[in-house]
Amino acid sequence: MSVKKIYKVDVLIVGTGPASAAAAKRLVDAGLKVVAIDFRKLPRHKVCSGILSPRGHRFLIENFGPLPREALHDPTSCRGVTFHFSSGISTPMDFFGGPTPHLHRKYSDYWAIEKSRVEVHDETAFLGLKTDGKLARISARHKGESVEYQARFVIGADGPNSPVRAAVYPEYSKTLPWFVVAQKFHRIIECPLDEDYFHFWINSKLGHYTWSHAREGRLILGVGFRKGGSVEEHHKRFVSYIKDKHGVRLEPSEEKEGGAHNFGPSIINRYVFGKENILITGQAAGFFNMLAEGMSCALHSGAIAGEAVIEAMQGKRPVQEIYRTHIVSEVARSTDQYNPLRMIFANVHEADFKAALKKLSRRDQLRAVRDLIKFISLYGELNWGRQIIGQSIRRLVTGSYSTKRWL
Numbered sequence: 001m002s003v004k005k006i007y008k009v010d011v012l013i014v015g016t017g018p019a020s021a022a023a024a025k026r027l028v029d030a031g032l033k034v035v036a037i038d039f040r041k042l043p044r045h046k047v048c049s050g051i052l053s054p055r056g057h058r059f060l061i062e063n064f065g066p067l068p069r070e071a072l073h074d075p076t077s078c079r080g081v082t083f084h085f086s087s088g089i090s091t092p093m094d095f096f097g098g099p100t101p102h103l104h105r106k107y108s109d110y111w112a113i114e115k116s117r118v119e120v121h122d123e124t125a126f127l128g129l130k131t132d133g134k135l136a137r138i139s140a141r142h143k144g145e146s147v148e149y150q151a152r153f154v155i156g157a158d159g160p161n162s163p164v165r166a167a168v169y170p171e172y173s174k175t176l177p178w179f180v181v182a183q184k185f186h187r188i189i190e191c192p193l194d195e196d197y198f199h200f201w202i203n204s205k206l207g208h209y210t211w212s213h214a215r216e217g218r219l220i221l222g223v224g225f226r227k228g229g230s231v232e233e234h235h236k237r238f239v240s241y242i243k244d245k246h247g248v249r250l251e252p253s254e255e256k257e258g259g260a261h262n263f264g265p266s267i268i269n270r271y272v273f274g275k276e277n278i279l280i281t282g283q284a285a286g287f288f289n290m291l292a293e294g295m296s297c298a299l300h301s302g303a304i305a306g307e308a309v310i311e312a313m314q315g316k317r318p319v320q321e322i323y324r325t326h327i328v329s330e331v332a333r334s335t336d337q338y339n340p341l342r343m344i345f346a347n348v349h350e351a352d353f354k355a356a357l358k359k360l361s362r363r364d365q366l367r368a369v370r371d372l373i374k375f376i377s378l379y380g381e382l383n384w385g386r387q388i389i390g391q392s393i394r395r396l397v398t399g400s401y402s403t404k405r406w407l
């Protein structure tokens with residue numbers, strides 16, 4: 001295929017999600033010539049619960065301003081998270097600092113990328129790249145036509161399956177355990193679950209990741225499990241469970257969506273930040289906080305990637321060195337969320353689980369902890385236990401996680 005068009009830019013960003021918008025904001029503000037491409041037509045749909053953490057909320061306000069109404073679902077906000085343990089105990093926990101917006105990702109992502117003032121080329125799919133370390137040539141396709149970008153830097157902000165990451169490290173995705181997450185939408189006949197909260201089940205029988213929340217008068221039921229399992233089976237089990245245990249009665253599901261996700265890298269500190277002038281950020285780099293909260297770390301890591309490029313363009317140090325120096329803080333925030341020592345001795349989450357636990361009777365506390373241990377043991381087959389403990393001790397002794405485990 002002959003190349004129809006060549007664009008010369010300082011930075012090409014692949015993706016237009018939160019990591020991209022944050023990187024773009026920094027780069028455009030610094031006066032660089034930047035293009036962000038997305039293979040979808042914008043505004044694009046995004047499978048997401050849309051529950052923004054307080055930290056993510058602060059980032060959006062500070063960088064892009066107050067959210068417009070169309071960027072919110074109904075209910076427009078979320079008070080916090082309720083854990084439902086297998087022994088029947090439920091613990092609602094409010095977010096620190098009050099409710100946060102329930103984002104309609106199709107419009108909130110579009111709003112943020114527009115606010116960044118980056119030039120967007122949608123319906124443009126990244127296909128591959130070559131780099132000599134100073135100039136990258138990126139091949140892409142726009143509506144069937146071949147396009148080339150020539151960029152001093154590339155930022156892969158292209159989500160869990162990251163084609164940019166695959167271009168740099170073709171074997172990487174084979175080394176990861178992948179999880180399927182899928183959600184179905186039901187009209188509600190009766191639902192006693194409080195719609196002000198995001199609900200999460202700590203129940204090993206239901207799967208690795210089981211959640212529910214209200215949206216536009218319907219209830220979303222989500223299931224997550226190791227790739228290879230069946231969405232239908234998990235979903236059926238969940239529907240029957242919440243009917244029996246919570247009295248939730250639903251119409252048959254009307255819609256289903258989902259995909260494969262990389263839950264592991266944040267948990268065991270195995271991030272992927274790229275090579276030479278190709279930076280990888282957001283969920284593509286492995287940022288994923290507890291309960292699949294990925295927007296705040298996508299925003300912050302994206303901004304750090306953008307800042308690293310700006311500093312590198314001043315010719316001081318290689319961009320990877322700068323990026324890897326500054327990303328340490330975001331790595332600590334994400335990986336701390338899974339670090340048992342930090343969970344016990346610090347406040348690493350944005351709702352107070354320890355306080356919620358303290359409100360329970362002694363007997364219920366013991367039951368909740370027992371359920372939690374049983375739930376965590378579901379992940380035993382992944383062999384993460386030793387790595388989590390090793391990284392937690394290193395964090396305790398040296399103050400940071402090992403940078404040698406990153407790609």
Ligand SMILES: Cc1cc2nc3c(=O)[nH]c(=O)nc-3n(C[C@H](O)[C@H](O)[C@H](O)COP(=O)(O)OP(=O)(O)OC[C@H]3O[C@@H](n4cnc5c(N)ncnc54)[C@H](O)[C@@H]3O)c2cc1C
Binds near residue numbers: 044046052287
């Ligand atoms: C079911 C579910 C529920 C979730 N709920 C929450 C939640 O409540 N709160 C929360 O904070 N997080 C949640 N997350 C996680 C959150 O959605 C992600 O972590 C976050 O969107 C990551 O942002 P990102 O910018 O790194 O990537 P993304 O938002 O995934 O953006 C990547 C972009 O890259 C584009 N792209 C991909 N391939 C190409 C290509 N070849 N060429 C060009 N463009 C390409 C995609 O179209 C996309 O626009 C949830 C995830 C799932 C799956």
